[in-house]
Amino acid sequence: MLMLLGALAAAAATADxxxxxPNIVDFTLANGLQVVxxxxxxxxxxxxxxxxxxxxxxxxxxxxxxxxFLEHLMFKGTTQNPGDTFSRAVAAIGGQENxxxxxxxxxxxxxxxxxxxxxxxxxxxxxxxxxxxxxxxxRPELNVVLEEQNMRVANNPSSRLAQQMDAALFLNxxxxxxxxxxxxxxxxxDRNDALAFYQRFYTPNNAVVVIAGDIxxxxxxxxxxxxxxxxxxxxxxxxxxxxxxxVAEAPRTVTLADARVEQPNVSRSYLAPSRTTARPGESxxxxxxxxxxxxxxxxxxYRRLVVEEGVALNASAVYTAVGLxxxxxxxxxxxxxxxxxxDVETAIDAVLSDTCEHGVTSDELxxxxxxxxxxxxxxQDNQATLxxxxxxxxxxxxxxxxxxxxxxxxxxxxxxxxxxxxxxxLDRRASVTGYLVNSLQPEEKHS
Amino acid sequence: MNTPMPTLSPxxxxxxxxxxxxxxxxxxxxxxxxxxxxxxxxxxxxxxxxESAVAMIAVDFAFVGGAIQDAAGKxxxxxxxxxxxxxxxxxxxxxxxxxxxxRNAIELSFQAERDTVRGSLRTLTEHRDEAFDDLRLALTxxxxxxxxxxxxxxxxxxxxxxxxxxxxxxxNQRWWETAFAGxxxxxxxxxxxxxVPTITRDDLVSYARRVLARDNLKIAVVGDIDAETLxxxxxxxxxxxxxxxxxxxxxxxxxxxxxxxxxxxxxxxxAVVTFGGPGIARKxxxxxxxxxxxxxxxGGSLSSRLYQEVREKRGLAYSVYDNLMWLNHTALFIGxxxxxxxxxxxxxxxxxxxxxxxxxxxxxxxxxxxAKAYLNGSFPxxxxxxxxxxxxxxxxxxxxxxIDYFERRPQMINAVTLEDARRVAKRxxxxxxxxxxxGRPEGLASNSAN
Numbered sequence: 001m002l003m004l005l006g007a008l009a010a011a012a013a014t015a016d017x018x019x020x021x022p023n024i025v026d027f028t029l030a031n032g033l034q035v036v037x038x039x040x041x042x043x044x045x046x047x048x049x050x051x052x053x054x055x056x057x058x059x060x061x062x063x064x065x066x067x068x069f070l071e072h073l074m075f076k077g078t079t080q081n082p083g084d085t086f087s088r089a090v091a092a093i094g095g096q097e098n099x100x101x102x103x104x105x106x107x108x109x110x111x112x113x114x115x116x117x118x119x120x121x122x123x124x125x126x127x128x129x130x131x132x133x134x135x136x137x138x139r140p141e142l143n144v145v146l147e148e149q150n151m152r153v154a155n156n157p158s159s160r161l162a163q164q165m166d167a168a169l170f171l172n173x174x175x176x177x178x179x180x181x182x183x184x185x186x187x188x189x190d191r192n193d194a195l196a197f198y199q200r201f202y203t204p205n206n207a208v209v210v211i212a213g214d215i216x217x218x219x220x221x222x223x224x225x226x227x228x229x230x231x232x233x234x235x236x237x238x239x240x241x242x243x244x245x246x247v248a249e250a251p252r253t254v255t256l257a258d259a260r261v262e263q264p265n266v267s268r269s270y271l272a273p274s275r276t277t278a279r280p281g282e283s284x285x286x287x288x289x290x291x292x293x294x295x296x297x298x299x300x301x302y303r304r305l306v307v308e309e310g311v312a313l314n315a316s317a318v319y320t321a322v323g324l325x326x327x328x329x330x331x332x333x334x335x336x337x338x339x340x341x342x343d344v345e346t347a348i349d350a351v352l353s354d355t356c357e358h359g360v361t362s363d364e365l366x367x368x369x370x371x372x373x374x375x376x377x378x379x380q381d382n383q384a385t386l387x388x389x390x391x392x393x394x395x396x397x398x399x400x401x402x403x404x405x406x407x408x409x410x411x412x413x414x415x416x417x418x419x420x421x422x423x424x425x426l427d428r429r430a431s432v433t434g435y436l437v438n439s440l441q442p443e444e445k446h447s
Numbered sequence: 448m449n450t451p452m453p454t455l456s457p458x459x460x461x462x463x464x465x466x467x468x469x470x471x472x473x474x475x476x477x478x479x480x481x482x483x484x485x486x487x488x489x490x491x492x493x494x495x496x497x498e499s500a501v502a503m504i505a506v507d508f509a510f511v512g513g514a515i516q517d518a519a520g521k522x523x524x525x526x527x528x529x530x531x532x533x534x535x536x537x538x539x540x541x542x543x544x545x546x547x548x549x550r551n552a553i554e555l556s557f558q559a560e561r562d563t564v565r566g567s568l569r570t571l572t573e574h575r576d577e578a579f580d581d582l583r584l585a586l587t588x589x590x591x592x593x594x595x596x597x598x599x600x601x602x603x604x605x606x607x608x609x610x611x612x613x614x615x616x617x618x619n620q621r622w623w624e625t626a627f628a629g630x631x632x633x634x635x636x637x638x639x640x641x642x643v644p645t646i647t648r649d650d651l652v653s654y655a656r657r658v659l660a661r662d663n664l665k666i667a668v669v670g671d672i673d674a675e676t677l678x679x680x681x682x683x684x685x686x687x688x689x690x691x692x693x694x695x696x697x698x699x700x701x702x703x704x705x706x707x708x709x710x711x712x713x714x715x716x717x718a719v720v721t722f723g724g725p726g727i728a729r730k731x732x733x734x735x736x737x738x739x740x741x742x743x744x745x746g747g748s749l750s751s752r753l754y755q756e757v758r759e760k761r762g763l764a765y766s767v768y769d770n771l772m773w774l775n776h777t778a779l780f781i782g783x784x785x786x787x788x789x790x791x792x793x794x795x796x797x798x799x800x801x802x803x804x805x806x807x808x809x810x811x812x813x814x815x816x817x818a819k820a821y822l823n824g825s826f827p828x829x830x831x832x833x834x835x836x837x838x839x840x841x842x843x844x845x846x847x848x849x850i851d852y853f854e855r856r857p858q859m860i861n862a863v864t865l866e867d868a869r870r871v872a873k874r875x876x877x878x879x880x881x882x883x884x885x886g887r888p889e890g891l892a893s894n895s896a897n
Contacts, residue, residue: 042500043480043831084749084759091748092817094824111828143762150717151765151785155614213831259714260612263605297534297545306598307542313598313605336601367549374552377571381501382832 024390025217026400029229032205036390036400037220038212040383046213047387048120049109050128051395053208054201056181057103057174057242057324063193065181068101069145070194074108075099076137078130086123095120103175104324105395111384114214121227124209128202128231131195138191146187149180157436161256165434168252169269172243175326203235204228210391212383242325245271248430255435263313264437265334266341268348271430274323276397283321284409285421286329290319291368292360292418293351294331304351305333311343312336324396329425341435352426359419373407480830482840482850485674487681493666494840494850497673498833504575504670506568506582507837509845511665511775512658513562515631515697523638524646525559527596527603528654532557532566534595536584541595544584553578555585559636562775563845564658569834572671575680583684586659591651604643607635614719614885617711618783621883622721625709626702632777660692661685667840669833700777701725705879708795710893711886718791718886722769722798723781724878727871729773729846736863736871737780738771742818743810744802744876745769745782747825750817752801757784763794773846780875791888799880806876809869819860826856 026036056067077083090097095112108127110120153159163178170176180186209228211220248271275283294301294317305312315333331352333344360368379385393403483495517524533548533555535541548555551574557566566586570578610616620635627633638646664685668677702725727737745753745768757767769782786794810818830836843852884891 040831042498043827045827045831087749091750092820092824094821094826094828096825096828113824113827140760140762144758144765147717147763147786148765150787154716155719155785262608262612296549298542298549303542307594313602334605337604367546371549371552374571378503378554378569381503381505381834384831 024400024404027217027221029204029224031229031231031233033224033228033231034208034394035220035224035228036208036210036394037215037217038210038383038386038390039214039216040212040386041214044114044214045111045383046114046117046211046215047109047111047384048117048124049107049210049387049391050124051208051210051391052106052202053104053206053237053240053395054106054197055102055104056177056179058201058240059174059177059197061174062185063189063197064177065145065179065186066189066193066197067106068180069142069186069189070197071099071101071106071108072141072145073133073138073194074127074131076141077132078126079132080126080130081123082132086127089119089123101179102392103177103179105392107391107395109384109387117211117213117215117220118223118227121209121223125227125231128204128207128228129234131198131202133191133195135191138194142186142189145180146183149183149186152180153178154183157256157258157261160258161254161434161436164254164256165267165269165432168254168432169271169328170326171246171248173245173325174242175323200235201237203233203237204231205233206235206237208391208394210387210394212387212390240324245326248427251428252432253435254432255437255440257437257440259438261436261438263334264341264435265332266345266348266433266435267330267332268431268433270329270425270427272319272327272329272425274325274327274396275321275393275402276324277326281409281413281417282421282424283327284406284413285417286319286327286425287321287372287410288365288368288413289355289360289418289422290317290329291372292364293317293355295368295371300351300355301331301333301348305344305347309347310336311339311347315344315348322392322396322398341437345433352422356419356422356426359415359422362415365413365415365418369410369413372410376407480836480853482853483674484850485668485677485681487678487686489682489686491661491664491666491681491685493668493677493681494844495667495672495674495677496669496836496840497671498669499671501833502572502671503833504568504570504572504578504668504672505833505837506666506668507565507834507841508664508666509563509565509841510658510660510692511563511663511845512692512694513560513564514634514636515561515776516654516658516694517631517634517638518650520642521638521646521650522634522642523603523607523636524650524654525564525658526637527599527643527646528651528658529557529559529564530599530603531591531595531651532585532589532655534599535590535592537588537590539584540590540592544581547577547581551577553581555581557585561632561636565841567834567837575672579680579684583687586684587687589655591648593648596648596651600643600646603637604640607637607640607643610635610637611640612713614713614715614717615783615785617713617885618719618721618883621709621711621885622723622781622881625704625707625883626723626779626881627700627777628703630700631697632700632774656689657693660689662690663692663694664688665841665844667837667844669837669840697776702777702779702881704881706881708882708884708891708894710884710888710891713885713887715886716788717785718788718884718888718891719783719785720791720795720798720882720884721781721783722795722880722882723779724876724880726771726773726778726780727875728778731778733867733871733874734773735859736867737875739815739818739822739860739863740805740810740868740872740875741769741771741780742822743814744805746818748821752805753782753784753798756797756801757786757794761797763787763790763797767798788887789889791884791886792891795882795884795891802876802880806873809865809872812865815863815865815868819863822860823857826853
């Protein structure tokens with residue numbers, strides 16, 4: 001960790017830093033389970049995560065929400081550790097645990113004192129294949145998930161619009177499906193659905209374990225052999241080939257009206273390649289582009305919309321780089337009172353088309369690259385963040401080497417590459433624009 | 448940033464505990480964490496943890512004052528002031544100031560809370576001197592340029608408007624308004640649609656002059672810097688601030704409206720509930736026992752009674768919890784849940800029943816042992832990043848705790864007996880609840896106070 005930190009910090013300052021020292025070690029057990037070790041010896045704690053390469057985009061149509069529902073049910077106990085034995089063991093030592101699901105992966109983690117790592121590994125290994133489910137525990141948990149859907153989505157107009165936008169952006173690929181599921185399909189999920197999904201996807205050859213903290217690769221190797229190494233492969237995993245997006249021909253717009261919307265906004269999502277699917281350098285160029293366009297008070301969108309033209313209260317851009325198949329490039333603006341969504345959208349379009357035409361300045365390029373690389377340095381201060389970086393990347397088709405060399409690839413981005421990425425991917429035909437409004441007034445409807 | 452980013456959806460547990468709640472979970476000695484009390488030549492104190500493994504420095508600090516120092520009719524002043532501190536200072540306008548920060552990847556932010564104005568600085572070691580200079584400018588020479596005032600005012604008003612239809616915000620704000628009617632704690636930190644437009648530039652300048660001072664300042668520094676290097680930097684950054692803050696007196700307060708239930712009608716599918724009552728002060732000898740009792744009731748782990756009864760057994764909610772909250776002029780326990788409209792009454796009854804049961808009988812011997820083990824064991828998890836350590840060191844100073852608190856913590860936890868826990872459970876939980884509900888709960892209406 002020390003050498004890595006040093007190297008990354010230097011990379012932030014000097015343009016041509018060689019690759020960081022390989023302090024991060026990864027290996028694969030005989031049963032196919034991949035293990036990544038990220039040493040951090042500053043505190044006597046470890047973050048232990050398992051990442052299954054299965055998410056909402058792997059669900060069978062009609063069973064949306066199943067990956068996430070199974071995530072909840074994974075806490076219901078196994079033959080060997082019935083009920084909440086695992087959770088009680090974590091609580092007994094003051095540990096933290098949680099889990100989360102995305103379109104591409106499902107992840108479980110514990111944060112515990114270093115000397116309890118092997119115990120956690122044994123519990124987690126047991127849970128790969130040992131889950132026991134009864135209707136008695138499955139039914140109340142389905143209600144919990146429905147309340148979660150209420151809390152995150154039904155009660156929240158912005159989330160409802162975001163779901164509609166994803167569904168409109170992805171014409172054919174299952175990224176259009178909400179991770180939590182469509183409510184009418186969640187309601188019908190049951191124990192048999194969950195067990196079938198579990199048996200199909202939860203197997204050591206479909207998982208990555210990431211351990212960050214006060215441990216050495218040697219210790220982890222021995223403990224992994226003694227725990228995870230004992231779990232037999234129970235399913236062969238087919239390549240993750242999902243439906244692909246057709247050539248996009250028509251820009252889409254969606255409008256969500258809710259009487260509770262007090263602050264309207266407009267956002268647009270462009271279909272973009274992910275780190276996994278982009279041509280070399282292209283994803284990195286999109287990261288720099290998002291930074292220049294919409295990160296912070298001096299970004300192009302904020303300066304133009306908020307400060308200079310005074311049409312918006314806020315404006316930003318984000319590129320979500322991680323994804324097995326696709327990513328999104330998103331821009332956002334919220335009108336000032338007295339200004340319309342149309343005003344904001346027009347101003348956003350002016351900034352985007354100017355950027356496509358003229359590209360970015362060398363000064364903007366340098367500031368953005370320094371900012372992005374510094375984020376990587378700051379992340380080194382948080383073992384849980386690092387574990388997430390590696391886990392999400394590996395579960396989305398990237399390699400350890402790719403994560404490790406990310407700062408160098410950012411450093412190598414040129415102004416031409418940023419301009420070209422903007423021209424290629426800021427294509428209205430492959431986008432959806434979403435309007436969040438109070439009511440369907442004619443003026444806002446087609447703004 | 449408000450861009451919708453829905454990829455990472457569901458977590459199983461709500462990641463509860465606010466920073467303040469985590470702090471108290473400190474227990475085992477921090478073998479790797481040595482805290483130094485650094486005093487500058489000018490007399491400015493900072494608590495320092497040196498960690499040279501990381502090529503960065505984290506500085507957290509807090510000025511006691513916060514939103515409760517807003518003048519009458521000017522709620523939101525502290526919040527707007529904090530928002531403007533990084534919007535131009537000295538000779539630098541907002542653009543030039545942000546440019547300096549961004550070029551060196553320096554992260555600086557300010558935030559107003561009820562009792563404090565807090566700041567947070569992160570810099571790579573190589574940009575240390577520039578970072579400390581930028582901070583000095585922000586604290587001692589903020590410009591409050593008209594354009595920036597209006598941009599930030601409009602942003603805050605937008606947040607206030609948004610909060611006015613959010614069930615979570617409505618339930619929470621009504622709870623505070625009712626519990627602290629007539630007291631500064633009853634005002635929303637960001638102000639209201641009536642007060643924010645009335646705040647003038649003079650109000651902001653005056654607020655900064657009154658509150659940003661040396662005698663109400665707590666500082667923590669963590670990272671790649673030693674005491675001798677830090678000392679002159681402390682004087683350079685904070686030395687030009689006024690020696691004494693000019694704070695208006697604020698009276699002690701205890702939450703009112705106990706026994707009341709207030710239902711605010713809102714057309715949402717899920718009803719959001721805030722509940723709470725009087726807590727136990729941070730300096731009270733019973734505080735640690737109260738902390739343990741709260742952990743048993745609805746604290747951080749999923750073994751809590753509320754979690755088990757409301758979520759695990761019945762599936763009534765995704766999130767249910769309660770926390771102890773200690774402020775400079777009051778102490779509370781306050782919790783929340785969100786549940787389907789047709790079972791809101793049942794959920795509330797269950798929560799009230801669990802609170803009553805714990806008040807009457809206290810925790811079991813087994814629950815006490817487990818709570819102690821949890822609170823002791825979770826300690827090192829709160830010290831694994833520079834930011835977490837810095838936040839904790841500021842909180843310890845705000846709470847007026849000693850620098851050897853980490854070492855004494857386990858004994859303080861372990862000394863709580865079952866008898867203490869029972870007595871304090873009654874003291875903490877038997878005072879009645881104020882409950883606010885936003886939504887359309889079936890068969891549930893407001894009542895009047897008992």
